[in-house]
Amino acid sequence: MTLRSWGRLPGDAAAYERWWAERAAALPELDGSLLAYGNGRSYGDVCLNGGATLLHTRGLDRFIAFDEASGVLRCEAGVLLSEILDVFVPRGWFLPVTPGTRFITVGGAIANDVHGKNHHGAGTFGCHVRRFELLRSDGSRRLCSPGENADWFAATIGGLGLTGLITWVEMELKRIAGVGMAIENYRFNGLDEFFSRNATAEASHEYTVAWIDCLAATPRGIFVAGDHAAAGDLADVPGKPGSLPLTLPPDWPFSLVNGASLRVFNQAYYHRPLPAQAVVHYEPFFYPLDAVAHWNRLYGRQAFYQYQFVLPMVARTALDDILRFIAASGQGSFLAVLKTFGHLTSPGLLSFPMPGVTLALDFPNRGAPTLALFERLDAMVGAAGGRLYAAKDARMSGEFFRRSTPRLSEFMPYIDPKFSSGFARRVLP
Amino acid sequence: MQRILIIGATSAIAEATARLWAARGDALFLVGRRADRLEVIAADLRVRGAAAVGSFVMDACDIPAHGAMLEAAELTIGGLDVALIAHGSLPDQKACQASVELTLREIDCNGLSVVALATLLGEKFETQGRGSLAVIGSVAGDRGRQSNYVYGAAKGMVGLFLQGLRNRLARKGVHVLTIKPGFVDTPMTAAFSKGALWAKPASIARGIVRAIDRKSDEVYLPGFWYLIMFIIRHIPERVFKRLSL
Numbered sequence: 001m002t003l004r005s006w007g008r009l010p011g012d013a014a015a016y017e018r019w020w021a022e023r024a025a026a027l028p029e030l031d032g033s034l035l036a037y038g039n040g041r042s043y044g045d046v047c048l049n050g051g052a053t054l055l056h057t058r059g060l061d062r063f064i065a066f067d068e069a070s071g072v073l074r075c076e077a078g079v080l081l082s083e084i085l086d087v088f089v090p091r092g093w094f095l096p097v098t099p100g101t102r103f104i105t106v107g108g109a110i111a112n113d114v115h116g117k118n119h120h121g122a123g124t125f126g127c128h129v130r131r132f133e134l135l136r137s138d139g140s141r142r143l144c145s146p147g148e149n150a151d152w153f154a155a156t157i158g159g160l161g162l163t164g165l166i167t168w169v170e171m172e173l174k175r176i177a178g179v180g181m182a183i184e185n186y187r188f189n190g191l192d193e194f195f196s197r198n199a200t201a202e203a204s205h206e207y208t209v210a211w212i213d214c215l216a217a218t219p220r221g222i223f224v225a226g227d228h229a230a231a232g233d234l235a236d237v238p239g240k241p242g243s244l245p246l247t248l249p250p251d252w253p254f255s256l257v258n259g260a261s262l263r264v265f266n267q268a269y270y271h272r273p274l275p276a277q278a279v280v281h282y283e284p285f286f287y288p289l290d291a292v293a294h295w296n297r298l299y300g301r302q303a304f305y306q307y308q309f310v311l312p313m314v315a316r317t318a319l320d321d322i323l324r325f326i327a328a329s330g331q332g333s334f335l336a337v338l339k340t341f342g343h344l345t346s347p348g349l350l351s352f353p354m355p356g357v358t359l360a361l362d363f364p365n366r367g368a369p370t371l372a373l374f375e376r377l378d379a380m381v382g383a384a385g386g387r388l389y390a391a392k393d394a395r396m397s398g399e400f401f402r403r404s405t406p407r408l409s410e411f412m413p414y415i416d417p418k419f420s421s422g423f424a425r426r427v428l429p
Numbered sequence: 430m431q432r433i434l435i436i437g438a439t440s441a442i443a444e445a446t447a448r449l450w451a452a453r454g455d456a457l458f459l460v461g462r463r464a465d466r467l468e469v470i471a472a473d474l475r476v477r478g479a480a481a482v483g484s485f486v487m488d489a490c491d492i493p494a495h496g497a498m499l500e501a502a503e504l505t506i507g508g509l510d511v512a513l514i515a516h517g518s519l520p521d522q523k524a525c526q527a528s529v530e531l532t533l534r535e536i537d538c539n540g541l542s543v544v545a546l547a548t549l550l551g552e553k554f555e556t557q558g559r560g561s562l563a564v565i566g567s568v569a570g571d572r573g574r575q576s577n578y579v580y581g582a583a584k585g586m587v588g589l590f591l592q593g594l595r596n597r598l599a600r601k602g603v604h605v606l607t608i609k610p611g612f613v614d615t616p617m618t619a620a621f622s623k624g625a626l627w628a629k630p631a632s633i634a635r636g637i638v639r640a641i642d643r644k645s646d647e648v649y650l651p652g653f654w655y656l657i658m659f660i661i662r663h664i665p666e667r668v669f670k671r672l673s674l
Contacts, residue, residue, distance in 0.1 A: 019619060024465060059616075062469055063476035075476075087452070087477055 007043040012050020021059025033420035038105030044394030045422030077107030093173040096128035112391040113158030117207035123344030126157035137418035155414035158348030180229030308360035311386040318384035333362035401427035437516025441615035445634035451479035540583030
């Protein structure tokens, strides 16, 4: 079986796959490079290693210790966020930060330094990691924390798996009263309204995010603010949606995503009945797409790109320009997600977020026109002082990456000589 | 809370099953060959909610050690309600054909050691008048095939032995379960390329816990193997001997 990343773009297959499930074991002796493969949910080639070895780490899925008093969890790096939720939500604990899918490993969450709807208050995943063990190809093991091997800690958080193999992780969970989320929805028209809503909401809500219709002439969308509900609200929470049998076969031949379907979808999504306030289960709030297994297959064999950038807040006008440009291109996607990042700095040298605003969009892969669009977008993002999210990227140029990654030269010495990835070979000096 | 003994606790199926029991708050006693792996799994099960987890290092083929192991289990978790026998190896059939010694060793590991443990546990449960003995057999034990008959013979022996034991203990309040998994994606089968018939250990584990809860006699996991093996068992030997299975 050829391992793919979530974008399902064709690429070089790994020549070898090895399973590695004992954290005390040595790394296998190999010719050529290796890379840890967690659950394959990054979109591009940060989790792929064409022509060389991928080390499957999902078998590294054991909990090690949990302190009921402080919420500090130690677990192996292949544990999925969903497995943490399954065990700890019933006991009143939640992830400190979670991205839009729960089917990622803890090691992957660190390597990509993922963020979520609470970035404005909580920073990235890496901000909540207390320490981890890093195994290098020379057999050395380092305990890394802000106080011990702090340089390795900083290089590995957001380090795209290139500094070695994370074997186990110690992180902080946070207290919740129950499974419910108290949410508020607003429709907004235009970015000014988004930013004013957002400024108010960030001050009083733990989670904020907006979906925008980037096909509309004026960007419009739905802004959602949420908080973990008090325990008393639980009676009203609709049951957990269960795992729906919604899925698509692996070789779905053609894309269901095209100009017509997008317009219809976005219209319907914008105008759907929307309660101003509600209490919902945390799963549809945090993970709406996880309910559809293999939603990435919607795009058919041609697959898709995701494009996520961040702009510093001062470059707000550039966001208007970029959105206008995407609308005019007619290539825009559904589920464009808009979110502001706060000022909490991640320890990670290559961490993606910066204070500002981030937009994530899917683009069906139409070949050259799609790639040409991205080049234009890169130029606008670059001129505004922004950057792209490596976990979502499959095509940015090395030149763009190097120019937009200010701490890259600090990071380079920490790369393990035996570790590599498709992304690394594409963009690193 | 149930008090559960698991022999072969580091096997992928056993570990997945133990996680489900741990989540229910059961007390577990893990038996396996490697102390370090048992300790890693025990810690995981404690975090997942097991009321207590003990462990014991033993090679299941070391039959004289079984008695001491059983005593330690009862002492550590305060008695026994369920025992799961899950150890085993997947022999290299070709190598077995060329070696009497290897063939007998594989039958020892997958067959005789299980018969020994089932005898001991059968007596124990009969004396206390209750208990569930669950044993992981295999669909391979339903019919001898050229590709896998040393393993199949050992598992077949276990299946017949358990039928007799079940028959004897049915009126004594003791439950005997034969579990027949099909192809399972585990380290034991890492060398095989996996198709649609392959199941994950976690799904086999759910079937095992359910079968013990319901006091089933015999289960195929996943269930469609019942149908496949029904057909395989009923092909006339005259025809079967010519098939490459």
